[in-house]
Amino acid sequence: GESVGLHLPTLSVQEGDNSIINCAYSNSASDYFIWYKQESGKGPQFIIDIRSNMDKRQGQRVTVLLNKTVKHLSLQIAATQPGDSAVYFCAETLYNQGGKLIFGQGTELSVKP
Amino acid sequence: DTGVSQNPRHKITKRGQNVTFRCDPISEHNRLYWYRQTLGQGPEFLTYFQNEAQLEKSRLLSDRFSAERPKGSFSTLEIQRTEQGDSAMYLCASSLVWAARRTGELFFGEGSRLTVL
Numbered sequence: 001g002e003s004v005g006l007h008l009p010t011l012s013v014q015e016g017d018n019s020i021i022n023c024a025y026s027n028s029a030s031d032y033f034i035w036y037k038q039e040s041g042k043g044p045q046f047i048i049d050i051r052s053n054m055d056k057r058q059g060q061r062v063t064v065l066l067n068k069t070v071k072h073l074s075l076q077i078a079a080t081q082p083g084d085s086a087v088y089f090c091a092e093t094l095y096n097q098g099g100k101l102i103f104g105q106g107t108e109l110s111v112k113p
Numbered sequence: 114d115t116g117v118s119q120n121p122r123h124k125i126t127k128r129g130q131n132v133t134f135r136c137d138p139i140s141e142h143n144r145l146y147w148y149r150q151t152l153g154q155g156p157e158f159l160t161y162f163q164n165e166a167q168l169e170k171s172r173l174l175s176d177r178f179s180a181e182r183p184k185g186s187f188s189t190l191e192i193q194r195t196e197q198g199d200s201a202m203y204l205c206a207s208s209l210v211w212a213a214r215r216t217g218e219l220f221f222g223e224g225s226r227l228t229v230l
Contacts, residue, residue, distance in 0.1 A: 008153055034218075039224065043204050043221030044116070089155045099146045099208055099219050100169065103155025 010108045015088075019077040021107045023090035028071060030092035034101065035064060039086045047075070047088075049096045051095065084110060085111045115139060117222035119205050125140055125228045126195055133191045135224040138207030145188050146219060148204040149173065154203055162188060163210070195229045214227045 013019050025033065031052040036044035050057045050064045050073075057064050063076040073090050087108050091101040118137040124130050138145045143164050148156035159178070161172045173181075177195075182188040184228035194199055203226075206219040 015214075041223070043206070043223050045221070046218040047217070091155070099144060099161055099206065100158050101156075101219070103157070106153075106155055 005092075008106050008108045010110060012110045012112065013080050015080060015082060015111055015113050017051045017080055019075075019080045019084070019111075020111060021088050021109065023073040023075075023104045023107075025071050025073060025090065025091060025092040025104060026102065028068075030094060032092045032093050032095040033039075033064070033066060033073055034091045034093075035062075035073075036091060036103075037057045037084075037086045039088065039108070044089060050102055080109075080111050082113055117201075117205055117207055117220050117227045119222040121225060122223065123226045123228070125230065127230050128197060131191065131193045132195060133189050134203050134205075134227075136188045136190070136205030136207075136222060138187070138205070139220055140186075141211055142220070143210035144208045145182055145215060146206040146208075147188070147190050148206065148221075149205055150202040150224070151200075152207060157182070158188075168204065195227075197229045200227055200229045213225055 018041050034049040035047040037047050038044045048059045048062050050066050055066050063077045065074045087106040089106045090104045093101050120135045124132050132144040146161040147159040150156040158171050158176050160180050162182040163181050177193045180190045204224045206221040208219050
């Protein structure tokens with residue numbers, strides 16, 4: 001995804017609901033994708049990753065879906081909790097490029113108790 | 114605390130001054146990365162090291178920017194003749210050699226915020 005300025009997309013959900021955060025990536029050659037969570041005043045924190053030979057990967061309460069046809073990633077968070085409130089970024093790269101990540105525009109998730 | 118450590122956390126300087134940021138990575142990590150993040154944007158890659166070798170630099174890293182990792186441990190990022198456009202959060206991250214891991218987990222520090230007046 002490309003950054004479009006200061007105004008972050010926001011998603012507001014009720015505690016206990018499921019959240020879906022979407023991301024469009026830019027390079028069709030990218031073969032490795034990562035979701036990061038960034039809380040206010042902190043650095044990004046790894047959540048889950050997926051390689052291009054997969055279309056779904058599950059972690060603890062999180063699932064990442066990859067649709068290479070339309071260059072789209074999504075992050076699903078089950079039973080969203082107040083502690084999930086943060087900005088979420090997707091990142092893309094070529095697996096053999098190491099940690100040179102291209103981050104998309106973030107989405108701010110707000111969880112209402 | 115065995116995470117990535119960055120200092121100073123916040124630096125306010127006047128335009129034209131030089132600033133230096135330090136990053137101490139997780140001790141066993143041999144890769145170290147610098148990213149820059151402006152308000153409302155995702156981090157942008159600047160450069161990375163494997164041990165003491167600087168392997169790649171982004172076009173964003175102008176001649177006023179220099180990064181070093183002299184002994185393959187801590188790293189410094191220096192900005193000379195700062196400009197207001199340099200105001201940003203400078204993030205450091207570290208990881209193990211990529212191919213040896215099943216995940217691409219970069220461990221980020223909390224960043225050094227630069228404000229240029």
